[in-house]
Structures are given as C-alpha cells and as structure tokens.
Amino acid sequence: MTRLISKPFILIISVFFLLLLNSCASKENSNCPEGAICNDELQTTDTGLKYIHHIHYPKTRKPKYNEILTMHYLLLGDNGDTIANTYKLNEPIGQPLLGPAYKGSIEEGLRMMNVGDSATFYVTMDSIKDENLPFPPTMRKSIKEIYYVMKLYNTQSKAAFDIDEEARLKKRTQAQVAIQDKKIKEYLKQSSLFDSTKRHPTGLYYKIIKNGKGMPAQLGDSVSFTYKTSLLPKGLFVDESKKGQPIGFVVGKTNVLSAWQIAFTQLANKGAKISLFSPSHLAFGNKKFQNLPAFSMLHFEIEVVDIIRKNEMK
Template sequence: MKYQIHEDDEDTRKAKVGDVMSIHLKLKNSTDSVLRDTQKEGTPMKLILQVAPFKGSFEEGLAMLSKNDSATFYVNSDSLFSKSMQAPPPGIAKGSDIAFTVKVVDVQSEEEFTKAQAAQQEKQKGVDDKIITDYVAKNKLATKKTALGVYYVVNQAGSGANAAKGDVVKVKYTGKLLDGKVFDSSNNNPQSAAGVDFPLGAGMAIPGWEEGLTQFSKGGKGTIIIPSPLAYGDKGAGGVIPPNAVIMFDVEVVDVKKGAAAQAPGMAPGGR
C-alpha cells in the first residue's frame, strides 16, 4: 500500500469491517485528472467497509482511518480492475496508479447508522411538512394527507375501488419540483404516452409514489406531493432532483387491474 496521511485524529476509533463510513473522495488518474470529486457533488458518499479484496486495495487504506482523518491511497489499476472483473474506463492507463484522496466525515456501526438515519428522517419529515403546507396554502389546494405523510388532491374522481397493493395501475404522469421544474413525464416517450403499467407493492418505486396512487381509482386525476424521506431522501436523483427535495406528480390513473401485480412487467417513475 502506497499512501500519504494528511490528517490523523488519534482520539477517534479506526473503522473496522462492517462499519458505515461517510467520506468525501477525490479520484485522480496518473496524469492528475480528476475523475470524481464528491466535495463538488455536495454530498459525502456512504459505504460499508468490506474485507480488503487484495493487498494494496482501497479498502485496506480505509481500514487505517478514523473519523476526521484524511489521506491519499495509490491503488494499482491492474489489480483493481482484474479483481472487479471490469475493463478500465477511458483515462486509466494500464499499470498506472489511481489516487484516492479521502476525508472521513464519520464512522458508525451499522446500528448507530440506522438510528441516526431514522432520527434524521423524522427531523426532515417535519421540515418537509412545513414546506408542503406552505405550498398548499399559497396555491390554495384542497389536499388530504395520508398516514405516511403524503399529500394528495383528487381533481377528478374515478370509478370503482381505489388502487391497492397487488394491483397493477396504468398511469400518465408528470413529475415536478415544487418550483415547477419538470424532471420526468410519461409524455417524454411515445411508448409511455398512453400510460405506464406499474405493480403496486412490489418495491419498484419510491414509497411516496405507491402511497399516493392508492388514493386514486380508475379514471382519477390529481396531484401527489411527496416529502423527501418518502422520495429520494438526502441523495437526490439523476442530477435533477436535489437532496432533501419535496417532489410532486400530476397523475391520471388510466386503469386499475385488481390483483394483477404478479404478471406485470412494467416500471413506474421513481424506480429504486
């Protein structure tokens, strides 16, 4: 392992296999070109520390660090990509070293991480609820709120029973941020313009999407407003949905096929 320690906090415990590490990472090739920089992305990456797959691996370096430490590790590209069974991407020369510069933001056990995540989500739900209620009041929307905290308004009532877990719904939709910026729409693709088939309860989408659709029946039209913990959380998505963003969908439920989820091949927006 070739490495350089920049900061060493001796008062915090070193990471061990199974710990969840939050780190900022700057990745450079042998010509000093930056391949990735999470500082510029704005959010630390989280990973579970694994057993080092080979001598001189990135994981071996991470196991040397604790919270607040920073270091640069130089990992041989041949070793890295031969073990991962992947071809080196453009910009990585055969036999060269890849520089991993790491700043450790936090080190937590799995239990500590789970508790912290739950606490953060509860806090964020309160923040988002205030954002949503202000938006609803400003736009004079006649919304209702589900038990999970999803807001919705039915502009046109459908017929029959509401969609439920195990059903397949065909939905036309437009996904937007609260400022009106569209990030996805079934109208973007001719194949989905008539609606997207989606099995409810199969875990194929963000929780708020599934929760919201259960408030509609066949022919129903309306809007679903989803707090960030039930959407894309503190990671955001696709470079178009910021971290901790409340999102909304204008929807039209074209059809509801009761109990047909097992046969449905489709995928809805918000896929995990």
C-alpha cells in the same frame, strides 16, 4: 441523509479539493486543528501503499473491517481526470470497509485512518483488479495511478449505522414537506395553474378537470381508473395505464399511494377527471421506485372510469 453505497459514484469536478487537502501543512502549521497531527510528507507502508496523512487524530476511533465508514472522498487520476466526487452528494456517504483485496490496497489505507482524519492514498492501476474499477477498462490506458483523497467522519457497526440512518432519513423527510410545498406552488404559478388548483390539508394539490356523479369511493368499494404520471417540475413522462386500459383496486384492501387514496375517497367521483400535484410524502416518499429517484414529486392525470359499491359487488 448519508448514502450507503458499495462502489464509488461517478462524477466530474475540478482538482481543487485535492489541493485544498494538500494545503494542510506540516506539524509546525498553526492551522492544524487542536488535538491533531498534521503532515504533508509522502510516506510508504511495508506493503507499498503510498500516502500522505494530512490530518491525523491519534485519540479518536479507528475503523474495523466490516464496519460502515461515513466519509467523503475524491477519486482522481494522475492524468488530471476526476473519476468520482462524493461532495456532489452534499452529504457524506456510508461505505463498508472490506478486507484488503491485495497488498497496498485502499482498504489498508482506510484502516490506518481515525475518525476526523484526512489522507491521500496513491494506488497504481496495475494493482487494481478490473472488477474493482469504478470506470470503464478503456480508461486504464490514460491513467497509471489513482489518488484517493479521503475524509473520515465516523465508523460504526452496520446495526448502529442503520439506526442513525433511519433518524437522518426521518429528519430529511420532514424537512422535504415544507421545501416541496414551496416548489409545487412555484411550479403551479409558473404554469398558470395556481389560481385553479386547490390544496388538500395533507399537502396534495389538485385540480378538478371534469366533475363526475355521485359520491367518491368508500371503504370496500371497487375503483377502476386510467392514469398518466409525470415527474415534477420538469414534466418528464414516467408511466401510464397500459394501452389506455383502466386498472382497479378495492379501497381498504389494496395498498395504493396516499395521493391516490385521497383522490379516490375524497375528491373524485365516478366519471371525474382530476390532476394531482403530489409531494413525495404522498407518493413514493424517500424510496426509489423503478427509475424515479427518492423524494420525487409527481403529477398524476386520473380519470375515474367506474366505482362499484361494496353492496353491489358479488
């Protein structure tokens, strides 16, 4: 999934990637890709922006302002610090190309690139406004110049990017089903829970801790329950019923997590205690929720306090 962000993502990595891009040699280099122009010369624009256009494809598309650029980049300080590295995200990020904030800005550099290009841009700290810095102002004292090492994969309108992003997200979500099923199995085996846990056809793993009485809730029934949530596989606490007090919902009238819907209508009856080991597609899916990252696998400990049948409700 390509991530759309508005500010660089702060990470730590070595300067290996800068050396790698700078290894693209001059025009005579036999390693230069077909259809590209390779150059290792430091150049300067009329506005004072210094750059090296390592690899340039003159016939590919050039980005326009307000388009979404799909790219990877390293953000390095001249003191050797790595400020940001999108390669740690495993996939390119999507970032809007805004108009230049000042002469010689990085936006001017991005506008010079074509799809497929690699380049390094040199921007002095003095020319950057505080609000545009992706790191604390205190770092200004140790850095005089910033190196933007860029690789541009695509440029497109916001509408086109969103369509492509939806397709990528769908593909990744489908792939996560098998990946997470394996991870949950491994967690259960390592925790000595696998033999006592069952798997629902949807991929939800569950363990009945205490049997209740009667039938699970049906459409229109009101369910009250307590819960505790933790993040798999590390077991980090996420959330629980406030002060241990039960919460409730009416089946079919309130949107709840798919894992909960399955548990209350198929697996757990009044008085039952159940543990759920849920893959992300039965929880919050590919969306972030509060402090939970996208594609979070969750462990729910639930006790069904009461079930009021539809025909008993006033």
